[in-house]
Amino acid sequence: xxxxxxxxxxxxxxxxxxxxxxxxxxxxxxxxxxxxxxxxxxxxxxxxxxxxxxxxxxxxxxxxxxxxxxxxxxxxxxxxxxxxxxxxxxxxxxxxxxxxxxxxxxxxxxxxxxxxxxxxxxxxxxxxxxxxxxxxxxxxxxxxxxxxxxxxxxxxxxxxxxxxxxxxxxxxxxxxxxxxxxxxxxxxxxxxxxxxxxxxxxxxxxxxxxxxxxxxxxxxxxxxxxxxxxxxxxxxxxxxxxxxxxxxxxxxxxxxxxxxxxxxxxxxxxxxxxxxxxxxxxxxxxxxxxxxxxxxxxxxxxxxxxxxxxxxxxxxxxxxxxxxxxxxxxxxxxxxxxxxxxxxxxxxxxxxxxxxxxxxxxxxxxxxxxxxxxxxxxxxxxxxxxxxxxxxxxxxxxxxxxxxxxxxxxxxxxxxxxxxxxxxxxxxxxxxxxxxxxxxxxxxxxxxxxxxxxxxxxxxxxxxxxxxxxxxxx
Numbered sequence: 283x284x285x286x287x288x289x290x291x292x293x294x295x296x297x298x299x300x301x302x303x304x305x306x307x308x309x310x311x312x313x314x315x316x317x318x319x320x321x322x323x324x325x326x327x328x329x330x331x332x333x334x335x336x337x338x339x340x341x342x343x344x345x346x347x348x349x350x351x352x353x354x355x356x357x358x359x360x361x362x363x364x365x366x367x368x369x370x371x372x373x374x375x376x377x378x379x380x381x382x383x384x385x386x387x388x389x390x391x392x393x394x395x396x397x398x399x400x401x402x403x404x405x406x407x408x409x410x411x412x413x414x415x416x417x418x419x420x421x422x423x424x425x426x427x428x429x430x431x432x433x434x435x436x437x438x439x440x441x442x443x444x445x446x447x448x449x450x451x452x453x454x455x456x457x458x459x460x461x462x463x464x465x466x467x468x469x470x471x472x473x474x475x476x477x478x479x480x481x482x483x484x485x486x487x488x489x490x491x492x493x494x495x496x497x498x499x500x501x502x503x504x505x506x507x508x509x510x511x512x513x514x515x516x517x518x519x520x521x522x523x524x525x526x527x528x529x530x531x532x533x534x535x536x537x538x539x540x541x542x543x544x545x546x547x548x549x550x551x552x553x554x555x556x557x558x559x560x561x562x563x564x565x566x567x568x569x570x571x572x573x574x575x576x577x578x579x580x581x582x583x584x585x586x587x588x589x590x591x592x593x594x595x596x597x598x599x600x601x602x603x604x605x606x607x608x609x610x611x612x613x614x615x616x617x618x619x620x621x622x623x624x625x626x627x628x629x630x631x632x633x634x635x636x637x638x639x640x641x642x643x644x645x646x647x648x649x650x651x652x653x654x655x656x657x658x659x660x661x662x663x664x665x666x667x668x669x670x671x672x673x674x675x676x677x678x679x680x681x682x683x684x685x686x687x688x689x690x691x692x693x694x695x696x697x698x699x700x701x702x703x704x705x706x707x708x709x710x711x712x713x714x715x716x717x718x719x720x721x722x723x724x725x726x727x728x729x730x731x732x733x734x735x736x737x738x739x740x741x742x743x744x745x746x747x748x749x750x751x752x753x754x755x756x
Contacts (some may be wrong), residue, residue, distance in 0.1 A: 283355050292349070309526045324363060336443065337485055338352065344465060352358070356719075363424070364423060367422075372601050384416075385690035388669060389629065402629070406633075413630070425733045436500050440499045441515070447527060449531070450485065456585070479481075482589075490711070492702075493544055494724075496536075497543075498726075504552035504695075507522070507526070526574070527675045530574060531581060534579060534590070541713070551698040616651070617656045624665055626659075629661050630661070632660070633656065634715060654711065686698065688738070693734050701731060704728055
């Protein structure tokens, strides 16, 4: 055991010295063991959070529609995990934690300033701070339990879920918009503007939440394909093919452009991972996955011709293409050219939950900006908003750099496709307006990557030791 720990320390110190990112741990980190019961309880809280992210939408739209109280259902195990981590000391003392603390102080001070200077409602400020900050500590709490075994369970459950989720998505796409399966939290259905066709959301209650989950699952699928068969979470190749096909079909029948975008981004991450691995088989795997895209499109046309036609129009129509280009360009640089305002419109003003019960309250988001990263700068004010934006972008870029370093060391190849999807959501997508469903999923993906960093699986001795005792750096 002493030899294993020595090799583990040497490997981690070498990684720290060569990886110049904010995700590094101090070089004088020491190995600390965590009692197994603590680990098991925290792992249960991690999976409880995961299952509630998956099924909160289903509960809200099919069991208790129009019930705003269930909006925070997934917060329950997260809050318990935070409390338990504080009691047991089961969290990482890294620069990530320091960064979260500093950012929290800055945003709280700005919120107090806005309450005093512009009369921002304290309730709106609390909602805003919740959506901006509450989910960030998942980065320092959950990675300490994501050893190789727990990560394999996480991968396995996500891939298994792809099968019933695909069946549900197909049922939603071929059913009338007023069918029970297409019911939303407000009682109606998500509709594609072209033709009034229902947009499948699976068990989620909004298309963007569903699209992000599909992107993350497809990233895990790619990571599995890049592993040799004996090292995969799913040993059956036919089952693995079925799960991959299910994710692809789910994205296509949802007629959600964001879902297809996440799939393509995950493929880019997989291609980079295969290049870093430097072997022929991973490159052939990526060619196979790319070839599956038109095959999946053909299957979608057979299953739901109307859905396929509408989706095809959304990605080929010149007006839709111009709209997509405009959104991308605005998001990339738009936050840099926002009108100067040192105080801001008020933290939380662009978050739907802060306007529940108000007439036309949901329009407040679009009165600021539709793109999330632009809206946050407008909410927080120029100085604080730009600090937040650059920290947010810097973090997702750092995750990619970390993932590259891990793959080069022959650790879990899932991390690069995951990092690319998290980057796409963190930079181009939502992290505040719908933080309960978007930021939570992002943090789960990022925690997986950090789990690989803390518990590398690049040689058998460490993987075996993780099965007996949990090790973390403090």
